[in-house]
Amino acid sequence: MAFAFGLAADDPAALEAFATDTGAAATVYAWFQDWSARQTFDAARADAAVRRGALPLLTWEPWVAGDGPDQPGYALARIAEGRHDDHVAEVATQIRDWGGHLALRFLHELDAVHYPWGSGVGGNTAEDAVAAWRHVRRLFAAVGALDVTWIWCVNVRTPGSSEYARLYPGDDAVDWVALDGYNGGTALPWGGWRSPQDVFEASVTELREVSRRPLAITEVACAEQGGDKAAWIRALFDLAVAHGVRALVWFEHDKETDWRLASSPAAAEAVRREVRVPGRLGPPR
Numbered sequence: 400m401a402f403a404f405g406l407a408a409d410d411p412a413a414l415e416a417f418a419t420d421t422g423a424a425a426t427v428y429a430w431f432q433d434w435s436a437r438q439t440f441d442a443a444r445a446d447a448a449v450r451r452g453a454l455p456l457l458t459w460e461p462w463v464a465g466d467g468p469d470q471p472g473y474a475l476a477r478i479a480e481g482r483h484d485d486h487v488a489e490v491a492t493q494i495r496d497w498g499g500h501l502a503l504r505f506l507h508e509l510d511a512v513h514y515p516w517g518s519g520v521g522g523n524t525a526e527d528a529v530a531a532w533r534h535v536r537r538l539f540a541a542v543g544a545l546d547v548t549w550i551w552c553v554n555v556r557t558p559g560s561s562e563y564a565r566l567y568p569g570d571d572a573v574d575w576v577a578l579d580g581y582n583g584g585t586a587l588p589w590g591g592w593r594s595p596q597d598v599f600e601a602s603v604t605e606l607r608e609v610s611r612r613p614l615a616i617t618e619v620a621c622a623e624q625g626g627d628k629a630a631w632i633r634a635l636f637d638l639a640v641a642h643g644v645r646a647l648v649w650f651e652h653d654k655e656t657d658w659r660l661a662s663s664p665a666a667a668e669a670v671r672r673e674v675r676v677p678g679r680l681g682p683p684r
Contacts, residue, residue: 403454462516470515501548504577507552614645632660
């Protein structure tokens with residue numbers, strides 16, 4: 400089964416570099432935008448993705464990025480009760496007026512505790528999570544911003560994280576479900592080297608018990624330290640095929656460690672081989 404492959408990167412030009420390096424086109428481009436200073440919709444970035452044949456995927460984050468999870472002004476209850484309606488309606492109107500098709504990942508990694516909207520952070524409840532999601536989606540509908548694929552995303556399960564089912568707003572309010580997961584190897588204190596199956600398998604099973612909506616992996620990457628990154632990439636592509644993943648988005652950043660696909664010649668070659676398997680990649684569906 401073919402799936403879309405994409406990049407989360409600072410610059411949409413990364414799509415061109417990927418095509419040059421691999422001989423295959425990435426068909427999703429993802430970026431992050433927070434709610435600080437009433438940031439407007441970045442239509443130029445979305446246009447740049449479309450020109451390169453990619454689906455624009457906006458991760459829309461209700462916080463001031465980098466200020467940590469203790470930001471009570473962005474608690475889920477405040478979103479649900481309408482404290483940010485002016486900003487939400489403004490951005491929704493901009494997306495409508497832009498006129499293209501957009502994938503929107505709102506409240507991503509909702510089960511985790513590293514954002515103000517995270518389950519249990521600042522008193523957030525599962526009921527608040529559902530109410531905030533449905534409220535924002537209603538505002539988009541009210542202004543006519545309808546050409547949007549709504550992606551509900553959770554982190555892969557970690558000890559103490561919330562059950563997916565309690566947070567899920569329902570199939571009538573979600574278009575795709577998604578997971579984020581990383582292998583930090585020995586570069587980061589996340590439990591050592593873990594295979595894609597170790598990272599994703601149990602979480603895919605749990606998420607599939609909640610919904611049969613199309614499944615995406617919207618953030619994934621692997622460190623170099625602690626194992627064989629090239630083999631890890633090959634196993635990730637096998638996992639995506641086995642689970643019928645709709646879209647796979649690699650976190651193409653040198654951040655906590657060098658997550659990038661070309662962090663080593665072996666990793667880059669593994670990607671080139673995988674994306675050129677006949678019938679492997681396709682457009683977002």
